[in-house]
Amino acid sequence: MHSFGYRANALLTFAVTILAFICAIASFSDNFSNQTPSAQIQILNINWFQKQPHGNDEVSLTLNITADLQSLFTWNTKQVFAFVAAEYETSKNALNQVSLWDAIIPEKEHAKFWIQISNKYRFIDQGHNLRGKNFNLTLHWHVMPKTGKMFADKIVMSGYRLPNAYR
């Protein structure tokens, strides 16, 4: 009964159980962090705005993004993935989400930032509905833990409008 094999087995089982328990607690502790992220986005310029040869509208923007995501970081946070998406409704689609810019924030020190950038991904509509279109800019974040449950949230900023004519 008390052979080497049994002792090794018992020790391994115990160690794995404790490890799993600690991982679960670490993930659970994320629920108690106090999160107060903030963000502002301005559209500095419409670089160009045109209809592609095959009929889809495409626009290029310069954005000014100010955000403070420091409060998202806890001891179980590996990284925060933040991105800005343009969200709007068209006659064809009930929801369009087009990612314009994203960043991986590996450390808390880099989570308070100010950046001026033109869109990293192409802002193309499915169709030609962008002239005079009202849209939201949403800052989304996805928190990747060292272990356990991932969580995500967003700040919606509304009241942006594209020009009435191509340029």
Add this chain to the structure above:
Amino acid sequence: MGWIGETVDSIKSIKIRQVLTQTVTLGMIVTSALIIWKALMCVTGTESPVVVVLSGSMEPGFKRGDILFLHMTEEPIRAGEIVVFNVDGRDIPIVHRAIKVHERGNTGEVDVLTKGDNNDVDDIGLYADGQIWLHRQHIMGRAVGFLPYVGWVTIIMTEKPIIKYILIGALGLLVITSKD
């Protein structure tokens, strides 16, 4: 003689009843593992509730050998979610992030574009020829949980099958020779 002799002796001393008991025990272990897996499939709504990350395309978030827990609900896919999808003509599912979503109002049909966090370009090049959007039927699930390193066990066993056979053999021998 040493332990080889002891092992041979113990195999000789096996009684039919003991063999039966051990076979049943082994069967119980295998079937309970199967039950747990199938139950997880029901609860999570995806055909593979757990996947192992095989490439570095989502680094530094997910590294090779990490394990992801998937969940598939009726909830619509949204930009930013990490989805696992199958492409026609590819065996291995891909874990990447949705960066563009276009959803129809009346049918709820959805066009999704994905990209790996660590890749410079989006995934259109990975999709089947002529395919520019992913649809609902390509998506197996979305990642909700994460456990590092554990997937290395399966990666090692798949890439070095000899280790798998040694492990199974050793466990089998242990079951046969144990006397309790």
